[in-house]
Amino acid sequence: MDIYDILFWGLSVMAVGCALGIILSRNPVNSVLFLILTFFAISGHYILMNAQFLAIVNIIVYAGAIMVLFLFVIMLMNLNADVEPQKGQLVQLAGVISGGVLFLVVLAAIKSARPEVIDKTSTDIGLISNLGKVLFTKYVLPFEISSVLFLSAMIGAIVIGKKEHVHEVTKAE
């Protein structure tokens, strides 16, 4: 059992354990914190697979941006374990059915998976330098043109967010 295996099993236990923690904890804030830990564990798996970029993006986007959004929503709506609304019987039944169907799909996918076709030789394709090279050669046009997209999004933030002059507002009223 080398260091790779130890890390792999450690991260896997952490990912599954934290994932269980998300759904088992009564307090929504705890759930969110468990979710962040899960993302970190998954990022660790990405690094084990030599995909640095994916690992970093996973932390920045999911653990950083999206989780903060989740926390904001939970805090703004002031959700607590005791004020959690009771779900009706029908909703619970629907949840059980859809969860069961998803479980079936995952089970079928695992059953039909063939581990012998997995390519275990390490690749460098996920390294940031290689990704950068592809981005600036083969995909340079979409990469550059997306700046127009971001520029218009920034204009949007200013146009929608900026306060209009006061005398205009009073005139309208």
Place this chain on the structure above:
Amino acid sequence: MKAIIATTVLGVFMMFAGIAANNKKSIVAIAILLFAALFGVTIYELVDTPANSSQLLFNNMLQIEHSSLWFNMLMTGCTLLYVALMGKEIMKVGMHVAEYFALIFFILCGLYILTTYNNLLMLFIGIEILSIPQYILAGSDKRNLKSSEASLKYFLMGAFSTGILLMGITLLYGASSTFYIDKFGSILHYDNINPLAIAGMVFIMIALSFKVSAAPMHMWTPDVYDGSPTAFTAFMATVVKAGAFFAFLRLFHVSFNSLGQHWTLLLAVITAATLFVGNVTAVFQQSVKRMLAYSSIAQAGFMLFAILSVSSADASYGMRGIIFYGVAYSVATIGIFSVLIKLKDYTYDGFNGLAKSEPFLAFVSSIFLFSLAGIPLTGGFMAKFYVLTAVVKQGQLMWLVIFALLMAAISVYYYFRVIIAMYFKPGTPELNSPITTGDRILLAISCALVLLLGIYPQLFLESFGK
């Protein structure tokens, strides 16, 4: 390619002009000049490119064809007409006039990408560049709750449809391991096609149908078009929609024309539903602006015919149809919106007696409405003629053609209600602002264009007449 660079640079320039210029009138004047310059660039690029040539740029990301450049040129011309007609109204919407024009430049950037893309990544970026400025423009009238509602609704629904588009692209990539739209034809074969590819194709079709507001993905259209400031609705319903249609046609023409058996029936059902919902619901509207929103759905149904026809061997009819329909519909709709925006009351009653007080305004709006209804001698008639001919040549969907003719007959009812209100009902319509000589000249030009499209269509079809 020159046009993409030009429109981006001009858009940025427009933003800085907003800082430098001290009043709104000069910003509008600068915007009109810059759009005229952009029109010049597209004409130059068209003249500069030899006919029947096709060049691949940036590792095959873009494929510049003569038809795409022709369409770019016509759409930029429509935008110039739109900015000239609506400039004064855009000025009244809010504080950030220069930014609105910059966003229109960026929308054109998305449109140029959508007419030349050769890679699904470019399709995605093009669709997004086309959509995001629209969400902002829809919500630009911040004091109006309906405008904010329109913006939020458009944004949420648009984000949802983008998700579906991405899912479709992913599935197609899974089935063919390529993003290049010219490779799908050789990889995907009709008889032993991967089910993933069919699912991907249907997902992309649904997402693009959403963008062009085809039923049953049309639910957002009336609320968004009704809630947005009228000055921007005129742009969203015309040039943008024609651009999305061109992208739709391009994908199904280049990639999936050999797989016609798999998607023709589904698209035919969508077309029939779009025609039915658009025309029948438009009949019951009380507000002319809302009626025009439904009429844009109905017109989308006709434009879908061009896409239906590309599964046949000769796709030039479909291409010709979409270009001509896009222009004829855009000019007439921009025209009728620029008349509508002058009126205080957007209901049918608001038009009562317009022929008495403003005979010129009543005359030109009648011409625009004739064109939208498809009366001979106007552009709308030739446009409907071209798209329906394309499907008749393809030869499998005669039932749909007959259904479309029936629906076109229904459309006459709600378009003519406006004309009846103008000419035969008593009343004095209230105007927002007096009609200046400049307005009259521009309206006369658009009116002349509509008639020219109907009398001499070859002029707008240069290289597709054969």
